[in-house]
Amino acid sequence: MKGKEGTWRLAWLATAIVLGLAGYAIFFVAPPELRQGNVYRIFFFHVAIAWGAFLAFFISFFGCIGYLASRQQEWDWLAVSTAEVGLAFTTITLIIGSIWGKEIWGVWWTWDPRLTTAFFLELLYISYLMLRVMIVEPDRRAMVSGVFGIFAFLDVPLCYFSIVWWRTLHPQPIIGGAPGTGLDPRMWYVFLFVLVGITALMVVMIRERYRLEALRRQVGVLAAELEERAAPDESKGVTA
């Protein structure tokens, strides 16, 4: 157990170092962009964090399916942990995207298909977490939120492909986009570095959140045991 904790502490440390270096690379290694100048540097963490959010929601989707198929609580813990981390990542994506939009578009927000579907994604996962708060019984909570989690995930591909399917203000994909688009090799290296750092951050955050869910279960079991032990004594007290 101690060894495992030590490994996770090392993982946190390694993540912090990679992200620190990534921050340096964003500001000082990546060259300026031809049309946007320096503001494009927001792209590095905006895209990487959005990727982290999508990945987290994807794992949450599997957690929901896993629970509904097996009825094992561990799948539900995974689903809620990843949904919450994904929600934090989506919030950041929306905020920093809006800061970029203010400089490039001149407005903080516009009801563009990508922005709207991303905003819905935020609302859907807030609803998912609120739904869980409202249901006390663990199995029922896991089942209802599992079904809702699958429904919420449907917005992820919609959000991802919105810039391909509809005419949007949001930039078209640069990575894997149309012919003639792409990144300068130095930008690529910086982007991959940031992507590795953000993915590692997502993993350590999910693990921490999962630990919370597992501990909550342990507390629940122990509290129920104590209540059960106390109950016969109480009934004895009543009959006496």
Add this chain to the structure above:
Amino acid sequence: MTGFWYILSAYLAAWAIFFFYSATVGRRLTRLEAEFRRLKERAARD
């Protein structure tokens, strides 16, 4: 550097939310760990 304040504010906003979220998870964990310890002590006593 043009647009420096936009880049800096986006960078700081991202970190502020990451830290805030990690802090809420940490606080919840600490509270639950304390509750777990309390229950274990009660179980040992009883």
